[in-house]
Amino acid sequence: MEGCKGVMAVLSENLLTVSMLLSVFFLPGIQTDCHSTHKGINITAPKHVVALSGSCLLIPCSFTDDKLMKFDSRRKTFGIWVKKSIFIVTFPRNVVYNSSWSGSKSGINIIGSLSERNCTTVFSKMMQQHGGKYFFRVESGPFRSFATCDPVQVTIKDSAWSPRVEISGEMKEKNSVTVTCSAPTPCPQSPPGLTLNLQPNPLRQMERNTDGTFTTTIQQNVTLSEIHDGYNITCFARYPMNGWEPKTANTDVTLSVSYSPKNTSVSITLIKGRWVEMHCSSRANPPVSTFTWFEKTSIGAMKVAEGEHYGLHVTEKGTYYCVATNDVGSQASPEIHLGLPAMAVELAHEVLGRKGIESAEVQIPILTVLGIVMLVCVLKIILWLHRKRPYTP
Numbered sequence: 001m002e003g004c005k006g007v008m009a010v011l012s013e014n015l016l017t018v019s020m021l022l023s024v025f026f027l028p029g030i031q032t033d034c035h036s037t038h039k040g041i042n043i044t045a046p047k048h049v050v051a052l053s054g055s056c057l058l059i060p061c062s063f064t065d066d067k068l069m070k071f072d073s074r075r076k077t078f079g080i081w082v083k084k085s086i087f088i089v090t091f092p093r094n095v096v097y098n099s100s101w102s103g104s105k106s107g108i109n110i111i112g113s114l115s116e117r118n119c120t121t122v123f124s125k126m127m128q129q130h131g132g133k134y135f136f137r138v139e140s141g142p143f144r145s146f147a148t149c150d151p152v153q154v155t156i157k158d159s160a161w162s163p164r165v166e167i168s169g170e171m172k173e174k175n176s177v178t179v180t181c182s183a184p185t186p187c188p189q190s191p192p193g194l195t196l197n198l199q200p201n202p203l204r205q206m207e208r209n210t211d212g213t214f215t216t217t218i219q220q221n222v223t224l225s226e227i228h229d230g231y232n233i234t235c236f237a238r239y240p241m242n243g244w245e246p247k248t249a250n251t252d253v254t255l256s257v258s259y260s261p262k263n264t265s266v267s268i269t270l271i272k273g274r275w276v277e278m279h280c281s282s283r284a285n286p287p288v289s290t291f292t293w294f295e296k297t298s299i300g301a302m303k304v305a306e307g308e309h310y311g312l313h314v315t316e317k318g319t320y321y322c323v324a325t326n327d328v329g330s331q332a333s334p335e336i337h338l339g340l341p342a343m344a345v346e347l348a349h350e351v352l353g354r355k356g357i358e359s360a361e362v363q364i365p366i367l368t369v370l371g372i373v374m375l376v377c378v379l380k381i382i383l384w385l386h387r388k389r390p391y392t393p
Helices: 002-024 342-352 354-359 366-388
Strands: 048-052 057-059 078-083 095-098 108-110 121-123 132-140 143-146 152-157 164-168 176-185 193-196 205-208 214-223 232-239 247-254 259-271 275-285 290-297 300-306 309-313 318-325 330-332 336-338
Touching (some): 048 057, 057 152, 095 108, 164 247, 176 193, 176 232, 193 214, 275 290, 275 318
Antiparallel strands (some): 057 121, 078 095, 108 121, 164 176, 193 232, 205 214, 275 309, 290 318
16 A cells, blocks of 8 residues: 555656646747646745845745645645755655644744745745755645745845945935935844934834835934035944844945035235235035125125136225025125225335235235234334434433
């Protein structure tokens, strides 16, 4: 009797082999699809999953009825995972897990309810030798069927996934943007820890993908200002290992924030003693596109020039300021008051030396010149009073 069972098993396997070969090869004029000819169960599972060496792996899985026999959920049901090929009679070692085993040393466990056609499985600790092609089989009384057309290819990688950083919203000052950091989660029972170099750190969330796999995500809202321009946002991912040190990876994203001109100011250069050149500077992103000079008059501000520089004779009086403008906005500089009479210029020449001033461009702030002029005037007055004082023997 046992011999007959063995012969029947071999014949059954041979018939299955012939069926698989027919489903793989093309008959003349006919293109054969595996699912259209396969009579056994089909499973819904990712065709390819990637696991991290030393960590666990979840394979989301559900199965359908056999085309020849309807699955009876009332019977005791067992799930089997087979590696490499389905020929378990010839290669019994290909069976890596059977839920009927009293104690599994393989670290594999079906966590789904087989009676509800859920074959979701967790592999507790993946190593390089665990990579390969896996087939699923259901045994429930007379119902015994392989998901021949739906193998799951498992790949093992040694290094952690670099998290993905996305920023939604316009990168412009005063705008609020959402920073999202996400990382693949091959095993939701042991998800990666994610952190951002922003305070405070948000709570971790786990999302189920359309193929049944998972992704771990954290999100944080940031209100942008000019200080964020050039700032590096870093997301750290830390994958816990089963008995090993955690594996980590990180991703950096540099922000480019548009902002209106800041710190707009005017500097003054005294050229050859008689010519004042004013220079307007500002910090902005994108860079300042236009510098405009204005003079304050009795009827209001009057535009007098454009460009970074504006020059005039040192004896000219007036109150001036510049306005820096880019695509985001504009900013005016503090006002500059000019009113240096010709006598003050001559006194400055006398103190500083006409030759030195004439030979090169000497940058002297107007207030410094006025201070020197006042000092020279005081000295001249003291000297004049000293000369007028009558001589006393």
